[in-house]
Amino acid sequence: MVDPLAIGVATTIVLVVVFFSSLEGTGWSPAEDISEEVLERRAATVPETDFPEPMNRAIGGGGGAVAVGGGAEGETGELEEGGAEESAGPGDIPEDEVEYYEVEFVKEGETVELANDEPILDQGEDQGWDMPYACRQGQCVSCAAHITDGPSEDFVVHDDQQMLGEAEIGDGYTLTCVAYPRDSFSIETGEAP
Numbered sequence: 001m002v003d004p005l006a007i008g009v010a011t012t013i014v015l016v017v018v019f020f021s022s023l024e025g026t027g028w029s030p031a032e033d034i035s036e037e038v039l040e041r042r043a044a045t046v047p048e049t050d051f052p053e054p055m056n057r058a059i060g061g062g063g064g065a066v067a068v069g070g071g072a073e074g075e076t077g078e079l080e081e082g083g084a085e086e087s088a089g090p091g092d093i094p095e096d097e098v099e100y101y102e103v104e105f106v107k108e109g110e111t112v113e114l115a116n117d118e119p120i121l122d123q124g125e126d127q128g129w130d131m132p133y134a135c136r137q138g139q140c141v142s143c144a145a146h147i148t149d150g151p152s153e154d155f156v157v158h159d160d161q162q163m164l165g166e167a168e169i170g171d172g173y174t175l176t177c178v179a180y181p182r183d184s185f186s187i188e189t190g191e192a193p
Ligand code: FES
Pocket: 132, 133, 134, 135, 136, 137, 138, 139, 140, 141, 142, 143, 144, 175, 176, 177, 178
């Protein structure tokens, strides 16, 4: 026969044991918060910049505006430089400084005076001659011609020709659409290397 008193005592003991074990906890503790440490380490790996602090912090804000302003100044400077370079091209010689040279067109059977501020092709067309050409930008060889007196660049200045190599120039070939006379010479039009 089961003694109700004994059951009560046993139940009480179990409850007390459970209560005290719960007070001890599970032994688990949260991981240490290392976020600050990680942030510091990251900050240490980012190199210092020479930018003033406000620009360094700004993303698309005040710093960006200053950078854009700086860029505009730089562009202006470059544009000015580019303009200066372009104006130094043979086609931009001031009118009072233009010089003329005697050029013999062998196939056309004529010797004419050519200015040094205009391409040979244009000046040949001004004579009424049917000169060969295609791009008129130094990017093909349709207008090629042969200067019989020696290396072509001893007699003409090429303004940005992109087709002839050193050997061909050395052999006297020129692209008349971008070639400006700088001396007197004889030329055979319609002659490609
Ligand atoms: S026409 Fe093309 S290089 Fe002169």
